[in-house]
Amino acid sequence: MPRLGHRMRLGISRGITGLLLTLGVSTSMGGEVVHASRWVAGDAAIYLELSHTSPLLDRLLTDQYQNALAALPGSEKLTQSETYKQAVAVLEQITEKLGTTWQQGLRDLTGGGVVLAVEGKPARPILIVTPTDPAFLTRLNQALLDLAREKAKSKDQPDPVKSADYREITVYELDRKGVYAIVEGKLVIVDNPKTLKQVIDRALDGEKAGTSLADDADWKARRAQVGDPQAWGTVRIDRLRELDPKRFTFKGDPKLPATFLFGSWLEVLRKADWASAAFSWTDAGLGAELALPTPSGGYPEALKGFVPPNGRGATKPVNPPGTIASLSLWRDLSSLWEARADLFPPEAVQGLAKLDGVAGQFFGARDFGTDVLGPLGDEWRLVVARQDHASLKPVPDMKLPAFALVVDLKPGDNDFAQRLKVAFQSIVGLVNLGGAQSKSPPLELGAETVEDVTISTARYMLPKAAPNAKEPVHMRHNFSPSLAQVGNQLILSSSVSLTRSLIQTFKTPAKPEDATLMVKADGRELADLVEINKTRLVMQNMLEKGHDKTQAEREISVLTQLLRYLGLAQLSVQDSAETVKFKLSFDLAK
Incomplete structure:
Protein backbone atom coordinates (compact mmCIF):
# COMPACT_ATOMS: atom_id res chain seq x y z
CA MET A 1 0.00 0.00 0.00
CA PRO A 2 1.52 3.39 -0.92
CA ARG A 3 2.29 5.63 2.06
CA LEU A 4 0.31 8.49 0.53
CA GLY A 5 -2.75 6.30 0.11
CA HIS A 6 -2.40 5.32 3.79
CA ARG A 7 -2.33 8.96 4.82
CA MET A 8 -5.38 9.75 2.71
CA ARG A 9 -7.21 7.06 4.66
CA LEU A 10 -6.13 8.66 7.88
CA GLY A 11 -7.54 11.90 6.55
CA ILE A 12 -11.03 10.40 6.55
CA SER A 13 -10.84 9.48 10.21
CA ARG A 14 -9.20 12.81 10.98
CA GLY A 15 -12.40 14.49 9.84
CA ILE A 16 -14.47 12.31 12.18
CA THR A 17 -12.08 12.88 15.08
CA GLY A 18 -11.99 16.60 14.44
CA LEU A 19 -15.77 16.70 14.52
CA LEU A 20 -15.82 14.92 17.86
CA LEU A 21 -13.14 17.19 19.30
CA THR A 22 -14.95 20.29 18.09
CA LEU A 23 -18.54 19.38 18.86
CA GLY A 24 -17.94 16.91 21.63
CA VAL A 25 -19.11 13.65 23.16
CA SER A 26 -20.68 12.43 26.51
CA THR A 27 -22.20 9.48 28.49
CA SER A 28 -25.44 7.75 29.54
CA MET A 29 -27.01 4.58 28.19
CA GLY A 30 -29.98 2.37 28.68
CA GLY A 31 -33.49 1.79 27.43
CA GLU A 32 -34.87 0.32 24.24
CA VAL A 33 -33.05 1.20 21.01
CA VAL A 34 -35.16 3.45 18.78
CA HIS A 35 -34.44 5.02 15.42
CA ALA A 36 -32.91 8.49 15.59
CA SER A 37 -35.70 9.94 13.42
CA ARG A 38 -37.99 9.71 16.47
CA TRP A 39 -35.83 12.31 18.19
CA VAL A 40 -36.35 14.84 15.39
CA ALA A 41 -39.26 17.28 15.52
CA GLY A 42 -42.04 16.96 12.99
CA ASP A 43 -41.36 20.48 11.67
CA ALA A 44 -37.78 19.64 10.57
CA ALA A 45 -36.85 21.45 7.37
CA ILE A 46 -33.92 19.15 6.55
CA TYR A 47 -33.43 15.46 7.33
CA LEU A 48 -30.41 13.46 6.12
CA GLU A 49 -29.85 9.81 7.04
CA LEU A 50 -26.83 7.55 6.49
CA SER A 51 -28.10 4.04 7.20
CA HIS A 52 -25.31 1.68 6.19
CA THR A 53 -21.88 3.09 6.99
CA SER A 54 -19.75 -0.07 6.97
CA PRO A 55 -20.24 -0.90 3.24
CA LEU A 56 -19.58 2.76 2.41
CA LEU A 57 -16.38 2.77 4.48
CA ASP A 58 -15.29 -0.49 2.84
CA ARG A 59 -15.48 1.15 -0.58
CA LEU A 60 -13.91 4.42 0.51
CA LEU A 61 -10.93 2.51 1.87
CA THR A 62 -10.23 0.34 -1.17
CA ASP A 63 -6.79 0.67 -2.76
CA GLN A 64 -8.34 1.75 -6.05
CA TYR A 65 -10.27 4.64 -4.51
CA GLN A 66 -7.47 5.72 -2.18
CA ASN A 67 -4.84 5.66 -4.91
CA ALA A 68 -7.11 7.86 -7.02
CA LEU A 69 -7.36 10.33 -4.12
CA ALA A 70 -3.61 10.24 -3.62
CA ALA A 71 -3.08 11.13 -7.28
CA LEU A 72 -5.21 14.27 -7.09
CA PRO A 73 -3.36 17.59 -7.36
CA GLY A 74 -2.61 19.02 -3.92
CA SER A 75 -2.87 15.74 -2.01
CA GLU A 76 0.87 15.50 -1.41
CA LYS A 77 1.02 19.07 -0.12
CA LEU A 78 -1.84 18.33 2.26
CA THR A 79 -0.27 15.22 3.74
CA GLN A 80 3.05 17.02 4.26
CA SER A 81 1.49 19.89 6.21
CA GLU A 82 2.10 20.20 9.98
CA THR A 83 -1.63 20.42 10.71
CA TYR A 84 -2.23 17.12 8.96
CA LYS A 85 0.69 15.40 10.70
CA GLN A 86 -0.52 16.60 14.12
CA ALA A 87 -4.03 15.31 13.41
CA VAL A 88 -2.62 11.91 12.39
CA ALA A 89 -0.55 11.78 15.56
CA VAL A 90 -3.62 12.51 17.70
CA LEU A 91 -5.63 9.86 15.90
CA GLU A 92 -2.94 7.23 16.35
CA GLN A 93 -2.66 8.12 20.04
CA ILE A 94 -6.40 7.69 20.61
CA THR A 95 -6.77 4.43 18.69
CA GLU A 96 -3.75 2.94 20.46
CA LYS A 97 -5.25 3.89 23.83
CA LEU A 98 -8.55 2.24 22.87
CA GLY A 99 -6.82 -0.89 21.62
CA THR A 100 -8.32 -0.75 18.13
CA THR A 101 -7.61 0.49 14.62
CA TRP A 102 -9.08 3.69 13.26
CA GLN A 103 -10.89 1.70 10.54
CA GLN A 104 -12.65 -0.50 13.11
CA GLY A 105 -13.19 2.50 15.34
CA LEU A 106 -15.12 4.28 12.59
CA ARG A 107 -17.26 1.20 12.03
CA ASP A 108 -17.99 0.83 15.74
CA LEU A 109 -18.81 4.52 16.08
CA THR A 110 -21.14 4.91 13.08
CA GLY A 111 -22.33 1.37 12.38
CA GLY A 112 -25.87 2.03 13.60
CA GLY A 113 -26.37 5.01 11.31
CA VAL A 114 -25.96 8.79 11.24
CA VAL A 115 -28.77 11.36 11.14
CA LEU A 116 -28.42 15.10 10.52
CA ALA A 117 -31.51 17.28 10.90
CA VAL A 118 -32.31 20.99 10.89
CA GLU A 119 -35.47 21.97 12.73
CA GLY A 120 -37.28 24.92 14.28
CA LYS A 121 -37.16 28.65 13.74
CA PRO A 122 -34.48 29.89 13.97
CA ALA A 123 -32.92 26.80 12.39
CA ARG A 124 -31.23 24.40 14.82
CA PRO A 125 -28.90 21.61 13.59
CA ILE A 126 -28.95 18.19 15.27
CA LEU A 127 -26.47 15.37 14.63
CA ILE A 128 -27.27 11.90 16.00
CA VAL A 129 -24.73 9.07 15.64
CA THR A 130 -25.72 5.52 16.58
CA PRO A 131 -22.75 3.22 17.32
CA THR A 132 -22.62 -0.50 16.78
CA ASP A 133 -21.11 -0.84 20.26
CA PRO A 134 -22.33 1.78 22.80
CA ALA A 135 -19.50 0.79 25.17
CA PHE A 136 -16.98 1.86 22.53
CA LEU A 137 -18.68 5.27 22.33
CA THR A 138 -18.29 5.67 26.10
CA ARG A 139 -14.60 4.78 25.98
CA LEU A 140 -13.96 7.02 22.96
CA ASN A 141 -15.68 9.90 24.72
CA GLN A 142 -13.51 9.50 27.81
CA ALA A 143 -10.34 9.25 25.72
CA LEU A 144 -11.18 12.46 23.85
CA LEU A 145 -12.02 14.31 27.06
CA ASP A 146 -8.80 13.16 28.73
CA LEU A 147 -6.80 14.26 25.72
CA ALA A 148 -8.45 17.72 25.58
CA ARG A 149 -7.89 18.27 29.30
CA GLU A 150 -4.27 17.07 29.22
CA LYS A 151 -3.52 19.45 26.36
CA ALA A 152 -5.10 22.39 28.21
CA LYS A 153 -3.22 21.53 31.43
CA SER A 154 0.12 21.37 29.59
CA LYS A 155 -0.47 24.95 28.42
CA ASP A 156 -1.74 26.18 31.81
CA GLN A 157 -5.16 26.76 30.34
CA PRO A 158 -8.50 26.20 32.13
CA ASP A 159 -10.56 23.05 31.64
CA PRO A 160 -11.98 23.37 28.08
CA VAL A 161 -14.94 21.13 28.91
CA LYS A 162 -17.90 22.18 31.06
CA SER A 163 -20.37 19.57 32.26
CA ALA A 164 -23.80 19.52 33.87
CA ASP A 165 -26.55 16.97 34.46
CA TYR A 166 -30.01 17.07 32.91
CA ARG A 167 -32.44 14.32 33.81
CA GLU A 168 -29.53 12.11 34.95
CA ILE A 169 -27.71 12.56 31.62
CA THR A 170 -24.33 14.27 31.55
CA VAL A 171 -24.21 17.17 29.14
CA TYR A 172 -20.89 18.59 27.97
CA GLU A 173 -20.11 21.95 26.42
CA LEU A 174 -16.88 22.89 24.64
CA ASP A 175 -16.41 26.66 24.98
CA ARG A 176 -19.05 27.83 22.46
CA LYS A 177 -18.11 25.09 19.99
CA GLY A 178 -21.04 22.79 20.61
CA VAL A 179 -23.05 20.83 23.16
CA TYR A 180 -23.30 17.06 23.30
CA ALA A 181 -24.31 14.03 25.28
CA ILE A 182 -24.72 10.29 24.98
CA VAL A 183 -28.46 9.66 25.11
CA GLU A 184 -29.76 6.09 25.19
CA GLY A 185 -26.47 4.91 23.70
CA LYS A 186 -26.49 7.49 20.88
CA LEU A 187 -24.17 10.44 20.42
CA VAL A 188 -26.18 13.67 20.11
CA ILE A 189 -24.42 16.86 19.00
CA VAL A 190 -26.26 20.21 18.82
CA ASP A 191 -25.49 23.93 18.84
CA ASN A 192 -26.88 24.95 22.26
CA PRO A 193 -28.07 23.47 25.59
CA LYS A 194 -31.74 24.28 24.98
CA THR A 195 -31.87 22.19 21.80
CA LEU A 196 -30.09 19.29 23.51
CA LYS A 197 -32.62 19.31 26.37
CA GLN A 198 -35.43 19.11 23.81
CA VAL A 199 -33.82 16.06 22.18
CA ILE A 200 -33.30 14.41 25.56
CA ASP A 201 -36.97 15.02 26.44
CA ARG A 202 -38.08 13.38 23.19
CA ALA A 203 -35.81 10.40 23.83
CA LEU A 204 -37.02 9.89 27.41
CA ASP A 205 -40.69 10.87 27.04
CA GLY A 206 -41.47 9.38 23.62
CA GLU A 207 -44.90 10.39 22.34
CA LYS A 208 -45.48 12.63 25.34
CA ALA A 209 -42.86 15.02 23.97
CA GLY A 210 -44.91 15.66 20.82
CA THR A 211 -45.12 14.41 17.23
CA SER A 212 -41.79 13.29 15.79
CA LEU A 213 -40.74 13.39 12.16
CA ALA A 214 -41.03 9.60 12.02
CA ASP A 215 -44.79 9.94 12.62
CA ASP A 216 -45.34 12.30 9.69
CA ALA A 217 -47.34 10.52 6.95
CA ASP A 218 -45.61 12.30 4.05
CA TRP A 219 -42.16 11.60 5.49
CA LYS A 220 -42.96 7.90 5.91
CA ALA A 221 -44.34 7.64 2.36
CA ARG A 222 -41.27 9.23 0.79
CA ARG A 223 -38.97 7.09 2.92
CA ALA A 224 -40.79 3.91 1.88
CA GLN A 225 -40.52 4.73 -1.84
CA VAL A 226 -36.71 4.59 -1.92
CA GLY A 227 -36.34 1.14 -0.35
CA ASP A 228 -33.12 0.70 1.63
CA PRO A 229 -30.41 3.05 0.27
CA GLN A 230 -27.17 3.78 2.06
CA ALA A 231 -28.13 7.44 2.37
CA TRP A 232 -31.45 9.24 2.11
CA GLY A 233 -32.67 12.73 2.80
CA THR A 234 -35.65 15.00 2.43
CA VAL A 235 -35.93 18.78 2.45
CA ARG A 236 -39.03 20.85 3.16
CA ILE A 237 -38.38 23.67 0.72
CA ASP A 238 -41.48 25.57 1.88
CA ARG A 239 -40.07 25.73 5.41
CA LEU A 240 -36.68 26.85 4.15
CA ARG A 241 -38.41 29.68 2.31
CA GLU A 242 -40.05 30.70 5.59
CA LEU A 243 -36.64 30.74 7.29
CA ASP A 244 -34.89 32.72 4.54
CA PRO A 245 -37.11 33.72 1.58
CA LYS A 246 -34.29 35.42 -0.35
CA ARG A 247 -31.92 32.47 -0.22
CA PHE A 248 -34.41 29.66 -0.82
CA THR A 249 -36.79 31.22 -3.34
CA PHE A 250 -35.72 30.02 -6.79
CA LYS A 251 -36.63 32.40 -9.60
CA GLY A 252 -35.14 30.40 -12.46
CA ASP A 253 -33.23 31.49 -15.53
CA PRO A 254 -35.28 32.90 -18.45
CA LYS A 255 -32.32 32.71 -20.85
CA LEU A 256 -32.95 30.80 -24.05
CA PRO A 257 -30.61 27.77 -23.66
CA ALA A 258 -31.58 27.13 -20.03
CA THR A 259 -35.31 27.44 -20.74
CA PHE A 260 -35.14 25.20 -23.82
CA LEU A 261 -33.34 22.43 -21.92
CA PHE A 262 -34.91 22.72 -18.47
CA GLY A 263 -38.12 24.75 -18.88
CA SER A 264 -40.58 22.48 -17.05
CA TRP A 265 -37.98 21.43 -14.47
CA LEU A 266 -37.22 25.07 -13.68
CA GLU A 267 -40.94 25.47 -13.02
CA VAL A 268 -40.78 22.49 -10.67
CA LEU A 269 -37.89 24.05 -8.73
CA ARG A 270 -39.73 27.34 -8.47
CA LYS A 271 -42.88 25.80 -6.99
CA ALA A 272 -41.75 22.62 -5.21
CA ASP A 273 -42.58 22.39 -1.51
CA TRP A 274 -40.24 19.47 -0.88
CA ALA A 275 -37.46 17.38 -2.38
CA SER A 276 -36.05 13.97 -1.48
CA ALA A 277 -32.85 12.23 -2.52
CA ALA A 278 -31.33 8.77 -2.13
CA PHE A 279 -27.78 7.52 -2.63
CA SER A 280 -26.28 4.03 -2.89
CA TRP A 281 -22.77 2.74 -3.56
CA THR A 282 -22.62 -1.00 -4.15
CA ASP A 283 -20.47 -3.53 -6.00
CA ALA A 284 -22.62 -2.82 -9.06
CA GLY A 285 -21.89 0.89 -8.99
CA LEU A 286 -22.94 4.24 -7.64
CA GLY A 287 -26.48 5.59 -7.89
CA ALA A 288 -28.42 8.69 -6.84
CA GLU A 289 -32.05 9.71 -7.23
CA LEU A 290 -33.75 13.08 -6.70
CA ALA A 291 -37.53 13.47 -6.57
CA LEU A 292 -39.56 16.69 -6.68
CA PRO A 293 -43.35 17.19 -6.83
CA THR A 294 -44.94 18.45 -10.02
CA PRO A 295 -46.73 21.81 -9.69
CA SER A 296 -50.08 21.65 -7.94
CA GLY A 297 -52.78 21.75 -10.61
CA PRO A 463 -3.69 19.55 -50.40
CA LYS A 464 -1.81 19.15 -53.70
CA ALA A 465 1.20 17.73 -51.90
CA ALA A 466 1.58 15.76 -48.70
CA PRO A 467 1.99 18.09 -45.72
CA ASN A 468 5.46 18.59 -44.28
CA ALA A 469 6.06 16.06 -41.50
CA LYS A 470 7.17 18.86 -39.19
CA GLU A 471 3.98 20.85 -39.69
CA GLY A 523 -15.77 7.21 -19.38
CA ARG A 524 -13.66 4.40 -20.81
CA GLU A 525 -14.18 5.55 -24.39
CA LEU A 526 -13.42 9.13 -23.41
CA ALA A 527 -10.28 7.98 -21.57
CA ASP A 528 -9.11 6.21 -24.73
CA LEU A 529 -9.58 9.46 -26.67
CA VAL A 530 -7.54 11.34 -24.06
CA GLU A 531 -4.79 8.72 -24.38
CA ILE A 532 -4.75 9.14 -28.17
CA ASN A 533 -4.23 12.90 -27.73
CA LYS A 534 -1.95 12.64 -24.68
CA THR A 535 1.09 14.22 -26.32
CA ARG A 536 -0.87 17.26 -27.48
CA LEU A 537 -2.73 17.57 -24.17
CA VAL A 538 0.50 17.45 -22.17
CA MET A 539 1.96 20.18 -24.35
CA GLN A 540 -1.20 22.27 -23.96
CA ASN A 541 -1.13 21.76 -20.17
CA MET A 542 2.49 22.97 -20.01
CA LEU A 543 1.69 26.10 -22.04
CA GLU A 544 -1.54 27.05 -20.23
CA LYS A 545 -0.61 26.15 -16.62
CA GLY A 546 3.16 26.53 -16.68
CA HIS A 547 3.74 22.95 -15.52
CA ASP A 548 6.83 20.96 -16.34
CA LYS A 549 6.42 17.79 -18.39
CA THR A 550 6.22 15.50 -15.35
CA GLN A 551 3.46 17.57 -13.71
CA ALA A 552 1.52 17.81 -16.96
CA GLU A 553 1.73 14.07 -17.61
CA ARG A 554 0.60 13.41 -14.04
CA GLU A 555 -2.53 15.57 -14.46
CA ILE A 556 -3.45 13.87 -17.74
CA SER A 557 -2.90 10.43 -16.16
CA VAL A 558 -5.13 11.37 -13.20
CA LEU A 559 -7.84 12.43 -15.65
CA THR A 560 -7.72 9.15 -17.57
CA GLN A 561 -7.74 7.12 -14.33
CA LEU A 562 -10.79 9.00 -13.09
CA LEU A 563 -12.66 8.55 -16.38
CA ARG A 564 -11.96 4.81 -16.44
CA TYR A 565 -13.03 4.45 -12.81
CA LEU A 566 -16.38 6.19 -13.40
CA GLY A 567 -17.12 3.74 -16.23
CA LEU A 568 -20.56 4.09 -17.81
CA ALA A 569 -22.65 7.01 -16.51
CA GLN A 570 -26.40 7.22 -17.09
CA LEU A 571 -28.83 10.05 -16.35
CA SER A 572 -32.58 10.00 -16.82
CA VAL A 573 -35.45 12.34 -15.99
CA GLN A 574 -38.96 10.94 -15.68
CA ASP A 575 -42.02 13.20 -15.60
CA SER A 576 -45.19 11.83 -14.05
CA ALA A 577 -48.42 13.36 -12.79
CA GLU A 578 -47.14 13.42 -9.19
CA THR A 579 -43.35 13.73 -9.29
CA VAL A 580 -40.30 14.43 -11.40
CA LYS A 581 -37.48 11.95 -10.78
CA PHE A 582 -33.84 12.51 -11.69
CA LYS A 583 -31.74 9.34 -11.67
CA LEU A 584 -27.95 9.21 -12.00
CA SER A 585 -25.83 6.06 -11.97
CA PHE A 586 -22.23 5.00 -12.60
CA ASP A 587 -21.22 1.45 -13.52
CA LEU A 588 -17.86 1.76 -11.78
CA ALA A 589 -14.78 -0.06 -12.99
CA LYS A 590 -14.06 -3.18 -10.94
Missing part, protein backbone atom coordinates in the same frame (compact mmCIF):
# COMPACT_ATOMS: atom_id res chain seq x y z
CA GLY A 298 -50.38 20.75 -13.39
CA TYR A 299 -48.10 22.71 -15.69
CA PRO A 300 -49.11 26.01 -17.36
CA GLU A 301 -50.23 25.72 -20.98
CA ALA A 302 -47.01 27.39 -22.16
CA LEU A 303 -44.98 24.42 -20.85
CA LYS A 304 -46.87 21.63 -22.60
CA GLY A 305 -44.09 21.32 -25.18
CA PHE A 306 -41.69 20.17 -22.43
CA VAL A 307 -43.69 17.31 -20.94
CA PRO A 308 -44.54 14.22 -23.00
CA PRO A 309 -48.10 12.87 -22.87
CA ASN A 310 -48.84 9.91 -20.66
CA GLY A 311 -47.27 6.73 -22.05
CA ARG A 312 -44.81 8.62 -24.26
CA GLY A 313 -41.26 9.79 -23.82
CA ALA A 314 -37.88 10.04 -25.46
CA THR A 315 -36.59 7.27 -27.69
CA LYS A 316 -33.75 5.13 -26.34
CA PRO A 317 -30.36 6.81 -27.02
CA VAL A 318 -28.46 5.50 -30.03
CA ASN A 319 -25.30 3.55 -29.38
CA PRO A 320 -23.10 3.11 -32.47
CA PRO A 321 -19.60 1.59 -32.06
CA GLY A 322 -17.22 3.86 -30.14
CA THR A 323 -20.01 5.90 -28.50
CA ILE A 324 -18.65 8.36 -25.95
CA ALA A 325 -21.94 10.05 -25.07
CA SER A 326 -25.50 9.78 -26.28
CA LEU A 327 -28.53 11.92 -25.41
CA SER A 328 -32.22 11.51 -26.13
CA LEU A 329 -34.75 14.26 -25.35
CA TRP A 330 -38.49 14.70 -25.85
CA ARG A 331 -39.34 18.24 -26.95
CA ASP A 332 -42.23 19.64 -29.00
CA LEU A 333 -40.49 22.65 -30.57
CA SER A 334 -43.56 23.78 -32.45
CA SER A 335 -45.46 24.22 -29.16
CA LEU A 336 -42.51 26.01 -27.58
CA TRP A 337 -42.37 28.42 -30.52
CA GLU A 338 -46.04 29.25 -30.17
CA ALA A 339 -45.54 29.96 -26.45
CA ARG A 340 -42.25 31.86 -26.84
CA ALA A 341 -43.70 35.17 -25.59
CA ASP A 342 -44.65 33.47 -22.30
CA LEU A 343 -41.39 31.56 -21.93
CA PHE A 344 -38.67 34.07 -22.77
CA PRO A 345 -37.88 37.71 -21.99
CA PRO A 346 -38.65 40.33 -24.68
CA GLU A 347 -35.05 40.59 -25.89
CA ALA A 348 -34.93 36.82 -26.49
CA VAL A 349 -38.26 36.92 -28.34
CA GLN A 350 -36.91 39.64 -30.62
CA GLY A 351 -33.89 37.51 -31.38
CA LEU A 352 -36.08 34.52 -32.19
CA ALA A 353 -38.08 36.65 -34.64
CA LYS A 354 -35.00 36.85 -36.85
CA LEU A 355 -35.24 33.11 -37.41
CA ASP A 356 -38.21 33.71 -39.70
CA GLY A 357 -35.96 35.61 -42.10
CA VAL A 358 -33.23 32.99 -41.91
CA ALA A 359 -35.76 30.22 -42.51
CA GLY A 360 -36.94 32.06 -45.60
CA GLN A 361 -33.43 32.01 -47.03
CA PHE A 362 -32.79 28.33 -46.41
CA PHE A 363 -36.25 26.74 -46.62
CA GLY A 364 -37.92 28.38 -49.60
CA ALA A 365 -39.79 31.20 -47.77
CA ARG A 366 -41.39 28.76 -45.33
CA ASP A 367 -42.83 30.16 -42.07
CA PHE A 368 -40.47 29.10 -39.28
CA GLY A 369 -43.10 28.17 -36.70
CA THR A 370 -45.59 26.23 -38.79
CA ASP A 371 -43.60 25.14 -41.86
CA VAL A 372 -40.13 24.50 -40.38
CA LEU A 373 -40.72 23.50 -36.76
CA GLY A 374 -44.14 22.01 -37.54
CA PRO A 375 -42.81 19.09 -39.63
CA LEU A 376 -40.27 18.22 -36.93
CA GLY A 377 -41.20 15.46 -34.51
CA ASP A 378 -40.67 15.44 -30.74
CA GLU A 379 -37.72 13.01 -30.66
CA TRP A 380 -34.28 14.65 -30.48
CA ARG A 381 -31.08 12.66 -30.16
CA LEU A 382 -27.43 13.65 -29.99
CA VAL A 383 -24.51 11.23 -30.14
CA VAL A 384 -20.75 11.69 -29.76
CA ALA A 385 -18.48 8.84 -30.88
CA ARG A 386 -14.82 8.09 -31.53
CA GLN A 387 -13.66 8.02 -35.13
CA ASP A 388 -11.33 5.69 -36.94
CA HIS A 389 -8.70 8.41 -37.28
CA ALA A 390 -6.33 6.17 -39.22
CA SER A 391 -8.82 6.26 -42.12
CA LEU A 392 -8.86 10.07 -42.27
CA LYS A 393 -6.87 11.76 -45.04
CA PRO A 394 -4.77 13.49 -43.87
CA VAL A 395 -4.69 12.34 -40.22
CA PRO A 396 -5.08 15.42 -37.96
CA ASP A 397 -2.70 15.94 -35.04
CA MET A 398 -5.52 16.70 -32.58
CA LYS A 399 -7.99 13.84 -32.95
CA LEU A 400 -11.57 14.85 -32.17
CA PRO A 401 -14.67 12.69 -31.87
CA ALA A 402 -17.55 12.83 -34.31
CA PHE A 403 -21.01 14.04 -33.30
CA ALA A 404 -24.42 13.82 -34.87
CA LEU A 405 -27.88 15.30 -34.33
CA VAL A 406 -30.77 12.97 -35.11
CA VAL A 407 -34.17 14.63 -35.63
CA ASP A 408 -37.53 12.93 -35.95
CA LEU A 409 -39.57 14.06 -38.99
CA LYS A 410 -43.32 13.84 -39.17
CA PRO A 411 -44.50 11.84 -42.21
CA GLY A 412 -46.32 13.45 -45.11
CA ASP A 413 -44.11 16.45 -45.96
CA ASN A 414 -41.60 15.14 -48.51
CA ASP A 415 -40.89 18.64 -49.77
CA PHE A 416 -39.54 19.64 -46.33
CA ALA A 417 -37.07 16.73 -46.26
CA GLN A 418 -35.80 17.81 -49.67
CA ARG A 419 -35.53 21.41 -48.47
CA LEU A 420 -33.32 20.23 -45.60
CA LYS A 421 -30.85 18.73 -48.06
CA VAL A 422 -30.78 21.99 -50.03
CA ALA A 423 -30.26 23.92 -46.78
CA PHE A 424 -27.30 21.65 -45.98
CA GLN A 425 -25.72 22.48 -49.33
CA SER A 426 -26.34 26.20 -48.78
CA ILE A 427 -24.67 26.11 -45.36
CA VAL A 428 -21.63 24.37 -46.84
CA GLY A 429 -21.45 27.14 -49.43
CA LEU A 430 -21.46 29.78 -46.68
CA VAL A 431 -18.69 27.91 -44.83
CA ASN A 432 -16.61 27.93 -48.02
CA LEU A 433 -17.11 31.69 -48.42
CA GLY A 434 -15.87 32.25 -44.88
CA GLY A 435 -12.99 29.84 -45.39
CA ALA A 436 -11.85 31.64 -48.52
CA GLN A 437 -11.14 34.77 -46.48
CA SER A 438 -8.88 32.79 -44.12
CA LYS A 439 -7.36 30.80 -47.01
CA SER A 440 -8.74 27.50 -45.68
CA PRO A 441 -9.35 24.64 -48.12
CA PRO A 442 -12.95 24.43 -49.37
CA LEU A 443 -15.46 21.69 -48.63
CA GLU A 444 -16.31 19.60 -51.69
CA LEU A 445 -19.91 18.43 -51.97
CA GLY A 446 -20.55 14.80 -52.86
CA ALA A 447 -22.84 11.85 -52.28
CA GLU A 448 -22.62 8.14 -51.57
CA THR A 449 -25.09 5.32 -50.96
CA VAL A 450 -25.15 2.98 -47.96
CA GLU A 451 -27.88 0.36 -47.48
CA ASP A 452 -29.96 2.09 -50.20
CA VAL A 453 -29.73 5.38 -48.27
CA THR A 454 -28.16 8.39 -50.02
CA ILE A 455 -25.74 10.42 -47.92
CA SER A 456 -25.03 14.04 -48.85
CA THR A 457 -21.35 14.58 -48.02
CA ALA A 458 -18.84 17.40 -47.76
CA ARG A 459 -15.08 16.84 -47.44
CA TYR A 460 -12.20 19.27 -47.20
CA MET A 461 -10.19 19.38 -50.39
CA LEU A 462 -6.91 17.52 -50.01
CA PRO A 472 0.85 19.87 -37.69
CA VAL A 473 -2.19 18.75 -39.63
CA HIS A 474 -5.11 21.06 -38.89
CA MET A 475 -7.96 19.72 -36.74
CA ARG A 476 -10.45 20.66 -39.48
CA HIS A 477 -9.65 17.35 -41.11
CA ASN A 478 -11.60 15.61 -38.31
CA PHE A 479 -14.73 16.84 -40.04
CA SER A 480 -16.60 15.55 -43.07
CA PRO A 481 -20.14 16.97 -42.64
CA SER A 482 -22.95 14.80 -43.95
CA LEU A 483 -26.73 14.53 -44.11
CA ALA A 484 -28.94 11.46 -44.56
CA GLN A 485 -32.52 10.34 -43.96
CA VAL A 486 -33.46 6.85 -42.76
CA GLY A 487 -37.23 6.48 -42.62
CA ASN A 488 -38.42 9.40 -40.50
CA GLN A 489 -34.99 9.95 -38.94
CA LEU A 490 -32.86 12.82 -40.27
CA ILE A 491 -29.13 12.54 -39.49
CA LEU A 492 -26.91 15.63 -39.49
CA SER A 493 -23.39 14.54 -38.64
CA SER A 494 -19.88 16.01 -38.43
CA SER A 495 -18.46 12.81 -39.93
CA VAL A 496 -19.60 10.63 -42.78
CA SER A 497 -18.29 7.55 -40.96
CA LEU A 498 -20.65 8.20 -38.04
CA THR A 499 -23.52 8.69 -40.48
CA ARG A 500 -22.81 5.24 -41.95
CA SER A 501 -22.89 3.69 -38.47
CA LEU A 502 -26.18 5.40 -37.63
CA ILE A 503 -27.79 4.18 -40.84
CA GLN A 504 -27.05 0.63 -39.69
CA THR A 505 -28.45 1.43 -36.24
CA PHE A 506 -31.72 2.86 -37.55
CA LYS A 507 -32.48 -0.23 -39.62
CA THR A 508 -33.99 -1.51 -36.34
CA PRO A 509 -36.38 1.20 -35.06
CA ALA A 510 -36.33 1.98 -31.32
CA LYS A 511 -39.45 2.45 -29.19
CA PRO A 512 -40.16 5.45 -26.95
CA GLU A 513 -39.27 5.03 -23.25
CA ASP A 514 -41.08 6.53 -20.25
CA ALA A 515 -38.36 9.15 -19.60
CA THR A 516 -38.27 12.71 -20.92
CA LEU A 517 -34.47 12.80 -20.98
CA MET A 518 -31.89 10.00 -21.17
CA VAL A 519 -28.13 10.48 -21.29
CA LYS A 520 -25.33 7.92 -21.41
CA ALA A 521 -21.60 8.68 -21.22
CA ASP A 522 -18.80 6.11 -21.38
